[in-house]
Amino acid sequence: MNLIEKIALKALHQVDPERSHSLALTAMRLGIVPLSGLVSTDRLKTNFCGMELTNPVGLAAGYDKNAQVVDALTQAGFGFVEVGAVTPRAQQGNPKPRLFRLTEDQAVINRYGFNNEGMEAAAARLTRRSRRRPVPVGLNLGANKDSEDRAADFANVLASCGPLVDFATVNVSSPNTEKLRDLQGAEALRALLTGVLDVRDTLGKYTPIFLKIAPDLSDQELAEVAEVAMEVKIDAVIATNTTLDREGLKSADKGEKGGLSGAPLFEKSTRVLARLSQLTHGEMPLVGVGGIGSAEDAYQKIRAGAHVVQLYSALAYKGLSLVEDIALGLDGLLARDGFAHVSDAVGTGREDWL
Numbered sequence: 001m002n003l004i005e006k007i008a009l010k011a012l013h014q015v016d017p018e019r020s021h022s023l024a025l026t027a028m029r030l031g032i033v034p035l036s037g038l039v040s041t042d043r044l045k046t047n048f049c050g051m052e053l054t055n056p057v058g059l060a061a062g063y064d065k066n067a068q069v070v071d072a073l074t075q076a077g078f079g080f081v082e083v084g085a086v087t088p089r090a091q092q093g094n095p096k097p098r099l100f101r102l103t104e105d106q107a108v109i110n111r112y113g114f115n116n117e118g119m120e121a122a123a124a125r126l127t128r129r130s131r132r133r134p135v136p137v138g139l140n141l142g143a144n145k146d147s148e149d150r151a152a153d154f155a156n157v158l159a160s161c162g163p164l165v166d167f168a169t170v171n172v173s174s175p176n177t178e179k180l181r182d183l184q185g186a187e188a189l190r191a192l193l194t195g196v197l198d199v200r201d202t203l204g205k206y207t208p209i210f211l212k213i214a215p216d217l218s219d220q221e222l223a224e225v226a227e228v229a230m231e232v233k234i235d236a237v238i239a240t241n242t243t244l245d246r247e248g249l250k251s252a253d254k255g256e257k258g259g260l261s262g263a264p265l266f267e268k269s270t271r272v273l274a275r276l277s278q279l280t281h282g283e284m285p286l287v288g289v290g291g292i293g294s295a296e297d298a299y300q301k302i303r304a305g306a307h308v309v310q311l312y313s314a315l316a317y318k319g320l321s322l323v324e325d326i327a328l329g330l331d332g333l334l335a336r337d338g339f340a341h342v343s344d345a346v347g348t349g350r351e352d353w354l
Contacts, residue, residue, distance in 0.1 A: 266291025295329025
């Protein structure tokens with residue numbers, strides 16, 4: 001982190017977290033944020049679900065909910081970028097305040113509730129994005145809070161925006177929309193994913209579909225999710241979203257309702273990731289996310305079974321330069337341990353987390 005970034009982060013932390021995030025997006029849109037550009041080495045270049053990535057470090061959904069700064073993000077060092085979540089209709093989300101920094105824990109609690117401008121606004125912006133950079137862009141699909149058919153909402157967003165993105169994620173794991181996580185049950189999940197995949201087949205191009213799951217599933221629930229994911233042939237699973245767990249937190253806002261992300265999520269999400277890798281016999285492509293704040297964290301996720309990783313919350317504390325630091329640091333760790341390519345390390349430390 002350079003001096004300018006340190007000063008900018010310190011200033012942003014003096015204002016309300018949601019306002020701070022809005023200011024950061026504005027700065028990116030205006031082009032006044034230093035960006036790393038493409039970050040890659042032969043060891044880091046990888047193919048994931050048919051997408052050629054310059055490196056395996058991606059941006060998780062939630063940072064750019066409305067696809068406002070896609071072009072800037074594809075120049076920030078990420079190997080792939082996920083925007084959203086986007087719902088069919090615009091919605092305000094939950095009442096403010098709804099975003100809390102837990103600085104002492106290097107964590108964040110949010111209860112946004114899928115606030116976004118809707119799929120038409122997202123589609124308009126995605127239509128205008130540059131295709132010159134080799135960084136895949138995906139969309140996180142959401143459902144409206146007051147929808148009578150939430151499963152149909154996911155399919156509708158994909159029908160609208162699917163032709164404009166390189167992958168899409170079915171997000172049934174946000175804790176901030178009432179009863180949304182109920183869609184992770186085997187029967188409901190099978191029907192939802194089948195509907196989304198049917199729409200995918202009408203897009204005129206193959207768009208990989210990912211499923212994002214919660215870290216709070218029981219062993220039985222996780223086994224059911226794995227079974228359904230394999231059965232319907234989903235392209236990948238993202239493990240995991242935020243948690244409702246508050247164990248071990250120290251910060252004053254630890255009791256706020258919402259999903260917890262950041263450093264305290266690392267161990268729990270990595271154990272779910274390793275178990276999912278075991279349940280799918282290493283055959284399901286997996287995205288490891290939850291608590292990544294360093295190259296060592298990313299490396300542990302990969303060794304636990306992740307083929308690629310995503311981060312978000314750590315950026316609030318360490319800035320966008322963290323992306324390049326993690327990617328190049330990961331390259332060094334792979335070299336140190338004798339791995340010629342990142343794919344060679346996938347799952348090599350899985351048993352440590354089981």
